[in-house]
Amino acid sequence: MAWKVVDRNEAIVEAEGPALLSDAVREKIRSFFDRYETKRAALLPALHIVQDTLGHIPHQGMMEIAGLLEIHPSDVIDTVSFYTHFWTHPKGKKIITVCRSVSCEVMGGEAVLNEFKKQLGIGEHETTPDGKYSLVTEECLANCDHAPCVLINEKRHEGVKPENVAAILADPNNDRVTMERSTLFDAPGDSKARDSAQ
Amino acid sequence: MPKITIDNREIECRKGISVLQAALEAGWNIPHYCAHPGLRVVASCRLCLMEMRMPDPKTQEPTWSPKLVPACQTPVRDGQVVRFDSDRVRQNVKRCMEFFLLDHPLDCPVCDQAGECHLQDYSYRFGEAESRMVDEKLEKPKKDIGPRTLLYSDRCVLCTRCIRFTQEISGTHELCLVNRGTRNEIDVFPGKPLDNPLQGNVVDICPVGSLIDKDFLFKRRVWELESASSICPGCARGCFIRVDHCDGTVYRLKPRYNPKVNDWWICDEGRFGWKYVHDDKRITAPVLHRGHEKTTPKWEELPEILRYRFEEQMRKNGPDKVVAMLSPFMACEEAWLLIKFIREVAPQAALAMGPVSEDGENQHFPVGASGDAVRFTILKEKCPNRRGIELLIGAAGGKTLSFEEFVEKSAAGDFSAGWVVGGYPAEWVDKAAGKIAPKFELLVVQDIFPNALTDAATIILPSCAWVEREGSFVNSTGLIQPFERAISPPEGVKRDGQYLYEIAGLDGLYRAGRVRELMNATIEEFAAVFEAPPMPAHAH
Numbered sequence: 001m002a003w004k005v006v007d008r009n010e011a012i013v014e015a016e017g018p019a020l021l022s023d024a025v026r027e028k029i030r031s032f033f034d035r036y037e038t039k040r041a042a043l044l045p046a047l048h049i050v051q052d053t054l055g056h057i058p059h060q061g062m063m064e065i066a067g068l069l070e071i072h073p074s075d076v077i078d079t080v081s082f083y084t085h086f087w088t089h090p091k092g093k094k095i096i097t098v099c100r101s102v103s104c105e106v107m108g109g110e111a112v113l114n115e116f117k118k119q120l121g122i123g124e125h126e127t128t129p130d131g132k133y134s135l136v137t138e139e140c141l142a143n144c145d146h147a148p149c150v151l152i153n154e155k156r157h158e159g160v161k162p163e164n165v166a167a168i169l170a171d172p173n174n175d176r177v178t179m180e181r182s183t184l185f186d187a188p189g190d191s192k193a194r195d196s197a198q
Numbered sequence: 199m200p201k202i203t204i205d206n207r208e209i210e211c212r213k214g215i216s217v218l219q220a221a222l223e224a225g226w227n228i229p230h231y232c233a234h235p236g237l238r239v240v241a242s243c244r245l246c247l248m249e250m251r252m253p254d255p256k257t258q259e260p261t262w263s264p265k266l267v268p269a270c271q272t273p274v275r276d277g278q279v280v281r282f283d284s285d286r287v288r289q290n291v292k293r294c295m296e297f298f299l300l301d302h303p304l305d306c307p308v309c310d311q312a313g314e315c316h317l318q319d320y321s322y323r324f325g326e327a328e329s330r331m332v333d334e335k336l337e338k339p340k341k342d343i344g345p346r347t348l349l350y351s352d353r354c355v356l357c358t359r360c361i362r363f364t365q366e367i368s369g370t371h372e373l374c375l376v377n378r379g380t381r382n383e384i385d386v387f388p389g390k391p392l393d394n395p396l397q398g399n400v401v402d403i404c405p406v407g408s409l410i411d412k413d414f415l416f417k418r419r420v421w422e423l424e425s426a427s428s429i430c431p432g433c434a435r436g437c438f439i440r441v442d443h444c445d446g447t448v449y450r451l452k453p454r455y456n457p458k459v460n461d462w463w464i465c466d467e468g469r470f471g472w473k474y475v476h477d478d479k480r481i482t483a484p485v486l487h488r489g490h491e492k493t494t495p496k497w498e499e500l501p502e503i504l505r506y507r508f509e510e511q512m513r514k515n516g517p518d519k520v521v522a523m524l525s526p527f528m529a530c531e532e533a534w535l536l537i538k539f540i541r542e543v544a545p546q547a548a549l550a551m552g553p554v555s556e557d558g559e560n561q562h563f564p565v566g567a568s569g570d571a572v573r574f575t576i577l578k579e580k581c582p583n584r585r586g587i588e589l590l591i592g593a594a595g596g597k598t599l600s601f602e603e604f605v606e607k608s609a610a611g612d613f614s615a616g617w618v619v620g621g622y623p624a625e626w627v628d629k630a631a632g633k634i635a636p637k638f639e640l641l642v643v644q645d646i647f648p649n650a651l652t653d654a655a656t657i658i659l660p661s662c663a664w665v666e667r668e669g670s671f672v673n674s675t676g677l678i679q680p681f682e683r684a685i686s687p688p689e690g691v692k693r694d695g696q697y698l699y700e701i702a703g704l705d706g707l708y709r710a711g712r713v714r715e716l717m718n719a720t721i722e723e724f725a726a727v728f729e730a731p732p733m734p735a736h737a738h
């Protein structure tokens with residue numbers, strides 16, 4: 001055909017070979033089935049677990065989740081693509097999320113974002129060549145009283161100014177969450193061991 | 199029946215329907231995209247919003263509700279008062295249309311849907327000539343989402359009818375809504391294309407030009423097409439269809455609403471099963487074999503030739519050596535005329551049933567459904583009129599044969615004169631049947647394509663495809679359903695109904711309704727045919 005058409009008859013295969021999801025991951029997803037009336041309802045926990053395990057949710061992962069939940073893969077990609085939280089391609093080890101909603105914007109959020117871009121040498125939705133950081137913007141992080149707000153993975157950085165950016169990036173524990181956090185949706189295994197390995 | 203008041207006019211309506219449906223049935227032209235009577239209500243397009251009178255929560259005085267409410271999601275209640283004819287309602291539609299057109303490419307000149315597009319229709323009524331949009335339009339891609347269907351995402355109004363169809367009717371779930379907000383798009387999972395036996399219906403219910411049938415793409419502008427009401431001959435179910443044609447060529451088949459059989463849907467097998475009609479291998483002239491000589495008799499001479507030849511056989515070989523094999527692809531009227539002729543010249547003639555084609559198993563939808571949950575069925579019996587032919591053979595009485603018995607007895611030389619009707623879209627003469635011809639002294643074969651029997655026939659009569667004929671089929675549940683003719687047969691071919699009418703000794707033009715009147719004198723079933731209630735004029 002004369003014009004450009006995206007071909008959806010072809011599968012996207014990221015990795016040839018055996019199943020992506022380990023038995024432990026499958027087991028953890030199955031452990032949510034009892035909580036709900038339908039297996040389909042375990043979709044969000046499943047997506048969190050898979051993303052925490054693989055770093056993102058590739059098409060193969062969506063197919064395997066669909067198989068486990070006995071739903072069509074289109075129902076999985078529907079949900080995955082709705083939430084910006086879920087990634088369909090590899091991201092850096094740490095995600096820096098700069099708030100771009102009103103409060104942060106008026107308090108200088110854009111300057112903070114530009115500083116991150118400058119220091120990391122990447123643009124929005126990009127990942128540093130060493131795979132350490134990905135940079136994204138997001139709508140209100142529900143922390144307007146401490147605008148401008150930045151998240152590094154799950155750790156909140158409040159009242160960030162451009163001049164703080166270097167120090168934040170230099171801190172190896174810049175994503176260490178000090179308050180109690182739920183491990184409900186974490187990859188199976190010892191999450192503490194995972195933290196100290198970083 | 200509840201009575202409701204719309205725009206100061208009181209109407210009576212069916213119980214349990216929505217105000218939108220009631221208004222459409224009473225003739226109002228209410229804009230709507232997401233609502234479809236065959237699908238779950240989502241009330242997402244906001245086009246059908248109306249004003250409604252409700253008791254004030256404090257004073258219980260009936261007052262106009264402060265907010266507009268979706269008519270598609272509001273069930274009718276006795277005494278309800280609503281209005282569409284108001285500035286607030288019109289303002290709402292206007293604003294909705296502005297949003298629907300925000301990123302629309304306005305490519306009507308090259309869009310297949312142009313002329314039957316509800317984005318065009320509603321824009322014409324409620325839209326603005328100028329767009330106030332100052333930003334760049336978002337460009338969404340065209341997607342090849344399956345072997346038969348294209349998706350033009352940039353024309354989509356996100357009504358989600360197509361998604362709900364794959365969830366609720368086909369049960370195959372291929373379609374989904376990806377991304378969020380302005381970036382929403384209909385999509386399939388890569389590598390899991392839209393490919394199920396009912397997929398063509400998503401093109402029909404798409405209110406705009408977003409889902410497009412590759413088979414019809416760029417073939418014709420829709421306003422050039424004419425339509426005939428017909429019945430799908432693809433299986434014994436007998437779905438109501440519309441044949442869209444132009445210049446003697448069929449371009450597409452579309453479903454017609456029939457609450458007793460197919461609702462709003464048809465299957466792909468039926469939808470695309472008409473291609474054989476325009477196959478150039480068709481038989482296009484009658485042929486008379488005299489020894490080794492082949493001639494083309496004039497149509498006017500045929501009734502006499504045929505009558506003479508059969509009577510000659512009667513004199514020569516006795517009254518019980520004549521047989522007629524009727525086809526489940528014949529219309530009831532045609533079969534009745536042939537029986538009338540045969541039993542007139544040979545009152546003891548045997549009547550046989552042609553082969554009843556079958557393929558696979560019955561298929562029920564949504565996939566996996568049974569009992570009351572079934573919304574659509576494709577039958578394995580792949581011919582439209584077995585029940586009708588059985589009914590007529592039964593009513594004629596006398597000697598009757600199954601196809602197997604017919605072949606067996608013919609092969610044994612039990613008959614000297616026979617009339618065999620085919621008309622099957624695919625090869626139907628099996629090995630055994632192919633060998634019976636030499637046993638006949640007179641063999642008339644009426645068929646659409648050449649085969650082993652036509653090759654050996656004394657007289658070949660060309661048969662027409664169902665879109666070239668008119669009559670009725672009796673479906674698997676016993677409904678007698680009429681079909682109109684859409685196009686003319688190929689040059690040189692006379693309609694089966696017409697020549698059978700003349701051969702049966704009747705004068706004038708063959709009209710199916712007229713023949714049914716004659717049939718009704720002896721077969722009471724043909725007193726009336728089944729007609730479905732029409733769809734409201736402005737429903738879609």
Ligand code: SF4
Nearest residue numbers: 354355357358360404
């Ligand atoms: S493709 Fe058509 S039916 Fe599907 S959501 Fe878009 S406008 Fe509606």
Ligand code: FES
Nearest residue numbers: 099101104141143
């Ligand atoms: S606007 Fe940034 S946290 Fe709310």
Ligand code: FES
Nearest residue numbers: 241243244246270
């Ligand atoms: S909201 Fe009623 S038809 Fe869409």
